[in-house]
Structures are given as C-alpha cells and as structure tokens.
Amino acid sequence: MHRYYIIALAIILFDQWTKWLIVKHMELGERITLIDDFLYITSHRNKGAAWGILQNQMLFFYIITVIVVIGLIYYLHKHTSESILQRIAIAFILGGAIGNFIDRLFRKEVVDFIDVMIFTYDYPIFNVADSFLFIGVVLFLIALFYDERNKKRT
Secondary structure, eight states: OHHHHHHHHHHHHHHHHHHHHHHHHOOTTOEEEEETTTEEEEEEEESSSGGGOSTTOHHHHHHHHHHHHHHHHHHHHHTOSSOHHHHHHHHHHHHHHHHHHHHHHHTSSEEEEEEEEETTEEOOOBOHHHHHHHHHHHHHHHHHHHHHHHHHHO
16 A cells, blocks of 8 residues: 555655746746647646636635545545556545645645646646546546446446
C-alpha cells in the first residue's frame, strides 16, 4: 500500500517543482511557445476551479479537498485490494488533489501554465496536478469497467 503513497508524493513534488519554476522564472501572463498554434507555457493564476468557476471560494476548496483526500485514502485501503489499476488511479487523484491544495493553502491561488490550443479553441490553462487528476479519473473509470466485466465473466 505504501508504494501508492510514494506515487502520490512523487506527483505532488513534481507538481510543486514545476509551479515553482513558473513562479520563479516567468512573469504573470508571460507566454513561451513550445509548438506554434498548439502548445504554450503561459504563467497564469487561478483562484477558482477548472474553467475559472467558483472564483475566490477558498474555504469551499479547503473543505472539499480535505473530504476528498480522506475519502480517497479510505477507498484505497478498503476497496482496491485486488485492483492495481484502481490503486494507481487513486494515487494519481490523491497527488493531483494535494498538489492544488498546497497552492490554495499557501499561495491563495493555483499556479497554472500548460496552455493548449485545440484547433481554434484555447483550452483553459492547467497544471501537472490537474493532468494527474484527469488521468487518475480516466484510469479509475477504466478499472471499474474492467473489474465489472471480469466479475460478469466468472
């Protein structure tokens, strides 16, 4: 079980390191082109959630994140005993949630910097923690589907 906490810790450390680099080396609003018309590093801050919703609702985010983290730890210990993919997914979600929680707690905003253009749509700027949250949720859904399919076969 400890290895999944190590995965979460590695995600948190990587997330915080990338955010530190952005804060230390870029001005707010500064943009670096990686792939023209597709991928940029843009120094951005978000006081809300995805797509800028719930701006300045820090107390709400503190409470929700603590509840989610407790729920994830409980689930990891009680319900993922046979599914390695579910454990990895939970570790990803846990790392991402705590990474953004650290920003909200100490910076009072989340540092975002991955800026993607999809055709003409400028996708909301996000960060490493957001990426692992998304990947974790997708892996968790795949694991649930796979586990249910296997139960029906037996």
